[in-house]
Amino acid sequence: MGMGIAQVCAQSKLNVIMYDLSKELLDNAVRKIEWSVSKLVEKGKVKGSVDEIMGRINISADIHSVAKTDLVIEAIFEKMEIKQAFFETIDELAPKKTVFASNTSAIPISQLAAVTNRPDKFLGLHFFNPVPMLRAVEVIKGISTSKKIFDFGKSFVEFIGKDPILVQNDIAGFVLNRMNMLTNLEAMRLVENKVATPEDIDKGMRLAFGRKMGPLETSDLVGLDVQLMAYSNVYEEEQDSKFFPPSILRRKVLAGQLGRKTNRGWYEYNDDGSRR
Ligand SMILES: NC(=O)c1ccc[n+]([C@@H]2O[C@H](COP(=O)([O-])OP(=O)(O)OC[C@H]3O[C@@H](n4cnc5c(N)ncnc54)[C@H](O)[C@@H]3O)[C@@H](O)[C@H]2O)c1
CATH class of the missing domain: 3.40.50.720 (NAD(P)-binding Rossmann-like Domain)
Structure with a gap:
């Protein structure tokens, strides 16, 4: 950044x-x-x-x-x-x-x-x-x-x-991330519960809502560790379970699956950045 x-x-x-x-x-x-x-x-x-x-x-x-x-x-x-x-x-x-x-x-x-x-x-x-x-x-x-x-x-x-x-007010997650965070967390929970694959979730968000990137593609770009830290901070402040980082995110970070920077997150990547 x-x-x-x-x-x-x-x-x-x-x-x-x-x-x-x-x-x-x-x-x-x-x-x-x-x-x-x-x-x-x-x-x-x-x-x-x-x-x-x-x-x-x-x-x-x-x-x-x-x-x-x-x-x-x-x-x-x-x-x-x-x-x-x-x-x-x-x-x-x-x-x-x-x-x-x-x-x-x-x-x-x-x-x-x-x-x-x-x-x-x-x-x-x-x-x-x-x-x-x-x-x-x-x-x-x-x-x-x-x-x-x-x-x-x-x-x-x-x-x-x-x-x-x-x-105008120093609220946890500010405005844009606070709203986006809930979509991202829900996408992760849907993967965790095997309701849909990362591919389908991201494709759906692109095709139905005109997003350039889906939430899990974005997560790989931003870094799962960066997101976990941010979500944990918001949860700590709000104490609201809707902001609680799901187990799948915490486990992936512990396993070093941090997204594009480690060639593996929600997707796998080759050294040139292309998706496997
Ligand atoms: N990654 C994103 O998509 C994103 C988006 C918006 C905001 N942010 C925020 O921007 C900040 C940085 O995120 P990032 O993804 O670039 O992190 P990063 O880990 O890629 O980069 C952090 C940099 O800080 C340097 N650093 C560490 N300790 C330092 C110190 N004591 N003094 C000076 N430099 C030091 C590191 O060497 C590294 O170059 C975080 O607060 C993050 O929440 C990140």
């Missing part, structure tokens, strides 16, 4: 510093972004040259370099403690005016903002996967987010060529 966010910002003429734990991870991310930008430029979907766009993306494995930016968009793995530790550190390093945003799928924005001394300058900017393709971005108002920063979030999303979906 971080790669995609860096890419769309650079495509909109913003200078970006991409931060991760090691230079190897960052070099790999730059290679992937360059491949994606080349495709978009080739198809005429993005203006400017590949070199120009890539020239706006700097990388650093030193957290001090992120602290120099005007806006920090965090897209770390969906684990509360890791995200909170990051924000505690960056809050000490960044100037008071720097705005903080999280791309979390399901952790309350207010809970992340609470570890900083600037909860008024903290908001949710929730992008969708794949970021360069999908236009929706949820702009989430935490309990302490100021109106000015919420409005800034909306303008920022428009500036980078996306469409803001305003989430």
Whole structure:
């Protein structure tokens, strides 16, 4: 997600510093972004040259370099403690005016903002996967987010060529995932109960409801571990059984069947990404 966010910002003429734990991870991310930008430029979907766009993306494995930016968009793995530790550190390093945003799928924005001394300058900017393709971005108002920063979030999303979906209240799962989650969980339960195969469920959702991808195809793309973490967070907060992750999802994650990234999830894949 971080790669995609860096890419769309650079495509909109913003200078970006991409931060991760090691230079190897960052070099790999730059290679992937360059491949994606080349495709978009080739198809005429993005203006400017590949070199120009890539020239706006700097990388650093030193957290001090992120602290120099005007806006920090965090897209770390969906684990509360890791995200909170990051924000505690960056809050000490960044100037008071720097705005903080999280791309979390399901952790309350207010809970992340609470570890900083600037909860008024903290908001949710929730992008969708794949970021360069999908236009929706949820702009989430935490309990302490100021109106000015919420409005800034909306303008920022428009500036980078996306469409803001305003989430006025920091509710578990926000708006789009909260609704989508119930469909996804039901699809998993239908597979678990052997009512229908993943193929039929996905085909049905594409043909009957005009979706580009079915819920289980999407699950493989997003990552079953990422979804399990997100659903568990929502369930923990709501204590409503409709959000409880079914056993089949928990078992698949324990077995390392995480979707496309491990070549196996609801479907099996070859190394080139094609379905077996
Ligand atoms: N995958 C999706 O489809 C999707 C969609 C919307 C939102 N999100 C959210 O975006 C966030 C990232 O998800 P992802 O799928 O890209 O995860 P990922 O595991 O693919 O990437 C997470 C990145 O964070 C880095 N990281 C880990 N600890 C770090 C630290 N302490 N400091 C800096 N970087 C660190 C990792 O090296 C890795 O590059 C999560 O909060 C997730 O809920 C994911």
